[in-house]
Amino acid sequence: MNEVHHIEQVLIDSLEDFSISRTERKELKELLAGIHGNVAEQAKVRQLAFRLAAKSIGEIGEMAAMDWLQSIIKLIYSQEAEVKSSAYFSPGENCLHRIQQFIREAQSTLDICVFTITDNRIVEKIIDAHARGVKVRIISDNDKSEDLGSDFDYLANKGIACRADRTDAHMHHKFAIADDNKLLNGSYNWTRSAATENNENVTITNHKKLVRQFQNEFLRLWSSLK
Template sequence: MHFTLTLVIIIFGHTALASTEVFFSPADSTKKRLVTAIHAAENSLDIATFQFTSVDVAEALVEAKNRGTRIRILADENESQNGQSVIPFLQGEGLDVKYIKGRFGGGMHHSFVIADSKAVFTGSYNLTEYSDKFNFENAIFTDEPRLVTKYQTQFDKLYGELLAKIPSPTTETAVTEKEPKHFIGLSISHLGKILGEDSMLSDSDKKMMWGACRNQYVRGKGEIVSSSVDPQTGPMVVIRDEGGVQIEILLDADESDKISKTSGGEVVNYTGRLLAHPETAHSSFKLDRGGLN
């Protein structure tokens, strides 16, 4: 039997409704509820998992990825050696998967899923068939804002620590045309929230996060605000991305012909290398080596 709790929360003088559902396996349809949440996600799914063998959940994630939902998975490093894990399959389908371990030989034992940074699924329930059909497990689904924010902050922090361990492509030598592009798997809007004034990360964590992301590549979609071609620096566009963040992108020289074919208000896909992030609410992200399509 599962229960639904509706909480009335007073936030800054405004009343907000938060819904929390409680499930117990194997009696309840916990997996069905999770798959429904994955299908409903529009922008992002962040998953932290100790074990992942559920084919139904994996297939739902692939469908979400194919419709444009950004997916990030943090898995315990032992999953890379688990022959029953579906994570290698997800990697083959192009999902962003990072393996992580606990400290001093410990494990990454989290089990939670965040949908659109608005709702979280968590509990003893792992993403396995045993959890759904045989084990006695518990799980909650909640959109209570303060709880969701805490889970999102924890995920972003672990993801940032993991990025910090990856050798940064920043070097004193120039980046050549043949050097591969390393995409960070974060949208500009999401990165802006992580580094912004309202972020729950400490200044040192923000600095570490930016140090890991700087000079790596991002991709996204946004609306062209303006475009120009400078004889010295080359073609440049200003884009307002889907999250409302403003980005200045210095394009590659061979993108010059696209400037004349674009107009203000046009929605385009972009890529670029991160150079600078906004220091104030009125400044912009700055990218170079950009491209439009």
């Protein structure tokens, strides 16, 4: 059953007692998160809600039907108001400080996929996260992991799960995902020169669809490097 059909069944069930229960509201929010940012799918759900409300007027009355419809419309678009995104730039230490904060704020999981890691100030925060029980996984480029100053082996020796790309091409990503709900992405290499010399950028967002897409890419790469 696809997400829109699943949503339709939850909406129909909620109309049986003319209101949305706490359980139904939670289920709807989770389902609607799956189509967050997909304007066409959101429009389908909105049109479906209008049709169901119109059909139910004779049974529950216009006011109750419109109250129900208003609740559904709010749920469909409430995800938009919850999106928080910000951008940071270098030279300077704005990107570095925001990466450190991103790692420090991770509570349960931290998936890192970066071309190289040589900045000890970032490495310290990764080790701290691992020490406090955060499940850390790191993917990096195999060639860069052999560079002088690379901390890839050092992190692996600290007990952190690390896997290196083994293809002839470079694993050139620079992104991280914390707690399955927050994404850090940008051109910024996790090196000291990125802060002191280069024009770089970092973006952080909790946009559900983007987080999910990057998480899928991380999992694809992680599985391919067994």
